[in-house]
Amino acid sequence: QVQLQESGxxxxxxxxxxxxxxxxxxxxxxxxxxxxxxxxQHPGKGLExxxxxxxxxxxxxxxxxxxxxTISVDTSKNQFSLKLSSVTAADTAVYYCARDRGYSGSPxxxxxxxxxxxxxx
Amino acid sequence: QxxxxxxxxxxxxxxxxxxxxCTGTSSDVGSYNLVSWYxxxxxxxxxxxxxxxxxxxSGVSNRFSGSKSGNTASLTISxxxxxxxxxxxxxxxxxxxxxxxxxxxxVL
Numbered sequence: 261q262v263q264l265q266e267s268g269x270x271x272x273x274x275x276x277x278x279x280x281x282x283x284x285x286x287x288x289x290x291x292x293x294x295x296x297x298x299x300x301q302h303p304g305k306g307l308e309x310x311x312x313x314x315x316x317x318x319x320x321x322x323x324x325x326x327x328x329x330t331i332s333v334d335t336s337k338n339q340f341s342l343k344l345s346s347v348t349a350a351d352t353a354v355y356y357c358a359r360d361r362g363y364s365g366s367p368x369x370x371x372x373x374x375x376x377x378x379x380x381x
Numbered sequence: 382q383x384x385x386x387x388x389x390x391x392x393x394x395x396x397x398x399x400x401x402x403c404t405g406t407s408s409d410v411g412s413y414n415l416v417s418w419y420x421x422x423x424x425x426x427x428x429x430x431x432x433x434x435x436x437x438x439s440g441v442s443n444r445f446s447g448s449k450s451g452n453t454a455s456l457t458i459s460x461x462x463x464x465x466x467x468x469x470x471x472x473x474x475x476x477x478x479x480x481x482x483x484x485x486x487x488v489l
Binding site for chain 2: 305307308320322324356367369371372373374
C-alpha cells in the first residue's frame with residue numbers, strides 16, 4: 261500500500277519561498293510508471309493542481325503558477341519536493357502530494373493527508 | 382483554465398439517488414474522456430471515486446456511477462447513505478488538470 265506524507269514549515273512570510281517535501285513509502289518513485297503531483301486547496305475552497313514530476317526529473321506545471329513553481333525529485337530518499345516562490349496570503353492553503361496512474365490525464369489514486377501552510381508576517 | 386462548474390449543494394434522503402453535474406467546455410470535459418470524481422470528508426484528503434468518466438476503482442461501492450454528455454459530466458449516487466455526506470469534486474484533463482468548484486452532499 262503506497263503512502264505519501266507531506267512535511268515542511270506551516271508558516272511562511274510573504275515574499276519568501278514555500279518549501280514542502282513529500283515522502284513516499286510502500287513503493288519506489290524510481291520504479292517509474294507514475295507521475296507525482298502537488299495539489300492545493302485554499303481554505304474552504306476547491307482543489308488546484310500545481311504540477312507533477314516523473315522519476316526522471318521531467319516536470320509539467322499548471323500554467324497559472326508556472327513562473328513561481330519548482331518541483332524536484334530525490335529518488336535516493338524516495339521523496340519529491342515543491343518550491344513556490346514569492347508567496348502572498350493567496351498562497352495560504354492545504355498542500356497535498358498525490359500519485360497518479362502514469363498517463364496523461366490519469367486520476368490521482370493515492371494522496372497524502374495534506375499540510376496547512378499559512379502565509380503571514 | 383477556469384474551474385469546472387458544479388452546484389454548491391445537493392441533498393437527498395437515505396435510499397434516494399442524487400446526481401451532481403460538472404460543466405466544463407469543449408476544451409476540457411468535452412474533449413477528453415478523462416473526467417474523475419473525488420469524495421472529501423471534512424479534514425481528510427480527497428478519495429478517488431470515479432475515473433475516465435465512468436470507471437470505478439477497486440473498493441469503491443457500485444452505488445457510485447459516472448457519465449458524460451457533451452461538456453457536462455455527472456456523478457450519480459444511488460441508495461444514498463449517511464456516510465456519503467461529503468464534498469465531491471470533479472476533475473478533467475485539459476492539457477493540465479482542472480478541478481470543479483465542489484458540491485456539498487447532505488443526507489437529510
